[in-house]
Amino acid sequence: MMRWKLPWFFKHGAAKGLWIEREFVVLDLELTGLDSAQHEIVSVAWVIIKRGKIVLSQSRYMLNRGVECLDQSPIFHGIDDVQLEAGHDIDDIMHALAKVLEGRVLVCHNTPLDWSFIHASFLAMGITTRPTHMIDTLKIEKSKLLRQHPQLIQDHLRLPACRARYGLPDYQSHHALSDALATAELLLAQVNHLGAQKHIKLNALL
């Protein structure tokens, strides 16, 4: 679905390479709603995976101090105007993100949603940087579950439910940084349940 829109993916086309040799930006956004045309990004967080390891010290978490309308969204992410004031300009945030995405693979839990917001922002700011590939932990989980049970309940794909299946600890949900780390750990678990990670190719995850 995403590929015909994003032909630059194929320019990097090294998806046959080993996953362990790639670097990943595991990202989560908190939003004011689900529509990139009308809603805004409240916060951005990412963690980096290098050589199969999550490098905690390279994690970032930033609030968009320019949010115009929080509306009902604080119910989910708990961020209010006072906290936002201590945040960053969305321009700075997006440029920092663009820099970190250069040459790396983007990972989210439900990537199409997060990417739609990032893409919109990038377009508006004239940023042309793109990740080399995109991975969706939700999609990986979905195809795994579908192989096991043809009937799928949507709740089973929520991040905490996916994590629980791999025995990963409970985290505070709906905090971008927690969710980014939670997604990164989920990816490690998913990959390492596939087989010896030395032999897993990146395209097995796409």
Place this chain on the structure above:
Amino acid sequence: MTQTGMTVEHQDVLGFVSKQSPFNALPIASAHYFVNHAEVIYLTVHNQADALQDEEKYLYLVRTGIFDLVDTTGEVVTRLSSGDYFGYPSLLTGEEIKNRLEVQSPGLILILPQAGFDFLRHEYKLFEQHFVRAHKKRLLSSHYQERGKGWSERKISKLMTKSAVVLEPTASIVEAAQVMQSEGVSSVMITEGGQLHGVVTDRDLRNRVLASELDPAMPVASIMTPEPKFIFENNRVFSALHLMLKHNIHHLPVLNEARVPLGMVTSTDLLRLQNSNPVQLIGQLYKASSAQELQLLAKEIPVLLRSFSNTVEDISFVGALLSGLTDALMSRLTELFIKQHGDAPCAFSWICFGSQAREEQTLDSDQDNGLILANDISPAERAYFASLGEFVTHQLVACGIRACPGNIMASNELCRGTVDEWAARFYGWMMSPTPQAMLNCKIFFDHRYICGEQSLYQKLTTQLSEISRKELFFAAMATDISTNSVPIGLFQQFKLQRSKDKSKYLDLKTRGIAIINDLVRIYALKCGINQANTQARLKALKAHTQLNKSDIYNLQDCWRFLTQLRLRSQIEQHQLPANCINPETLSSLERHQLKEAFHLIKQAQQACVFKFARGSL
């Protein structure tokens, strides 16, 4: 705060790390440092081989999952779960990692590179101490494991190298020396009608013949040590060492069940086993020159026990080992007291009760001991024993053996007394079957001699066997036993107890093992069996008709099974009360066995009530 490059904290990870030792005792900055320098990996069976093989060295902290650390021989060194560290020995010593990991249940691991580890080591003394100590412990336990292997199974008969060299008491000293020379042995047993009468050793020839210019034509009986200590062929090496160290003897005759001499075990034979650490430890306990030294040595006991319990086949041996160590501590403390305060004004004997007497002591067990004094003691002489009791019990606490909450300790006046006073106490409990008196009977009727004048102890047991013949007493005991029920419900479900934090558990000790102990005690008393150990009592009961053979085997199996589970619960420690397990952590087979065990105990309980209380319930 406005720098886009700002490093951020992972609160969930920080929360986890700051709760782990040693970070929970360090400034929070240490946990911040750890989180900011750590990486996260996820281990499964697929990538377990890669872990520990990285070019870089790390400190590993388990976040989730269960992993076994396995050494080069394939032995499990330790099982790791949430909050456990590994990899530190290599960080401390710079040596290559030889152990490997086996994933039991996959999970997350936090890893800190060597540079981070070194920083924390230099910054926080406590951090350094924590890992240096953990490393020492690991060394000790793997050391013990290596040396302890198969040790407990070794019987005395396997250790004897020569067959028995015997002489009649009428043989001359010269003949004895000649036999010793031709047989190449350092001692000879003196027998009459096949029974052991005495022992003559090299040292006797030197001290009692040459040095005293005795006529070598004299009968050998004149220089022998009469009624020597001996050991049975089926006893364990451990018991032999215990005896030899305790009495400072170098030759120990070995007899068969019919008391016919089979051979001799010498301290040289045992030297070959010198590397077995329980032996060394007991030896050191008996030689310790001060209470402080004993305390230091006692610190090794938990480490020793933990590593030992992994290697022994017969689980009852662990309880025997710990009781043996406690006996050694008490004997040595008594000797130290005498050295300082002079000889006792009259004969006395140390006696122990409860778990120490039954030889099923655990690390959680408390003290139960007392002093038996000679009947002719004067009131003024009692003060000496008050201080002796105070000193020994106090020092035992310092050595890690808890004080008795019920005050059954020789520091209590009611736990010191002459043979007649003790007998009167027992008689009093038996004649007034109040709940407290019944409780006393349960504790005090499991008794064992430790050290001092053994004849006092024997006098007491003789008197006790005369008075414990009252039907009413047995009826009261049986009724009392039946008030404690096994935790099995009507439909074969476990009846679980709940702790304060709502986790469910089963108490294996009070609602399982203790009931078996109670049952076996009542039958043993009925049959006049003078032993305190439950397995030994059951064995002895086979010669009586009070319990049939299959009941005895069933109780033996139940006892062993429950003891094994209990020991495991103590070693794995699932944050439950002592001696308790959560049945959900058991395999389905174990759960089934556990139910079966409780069921058998219940049957034995009912049979006991019927037999002694005539179904009066």
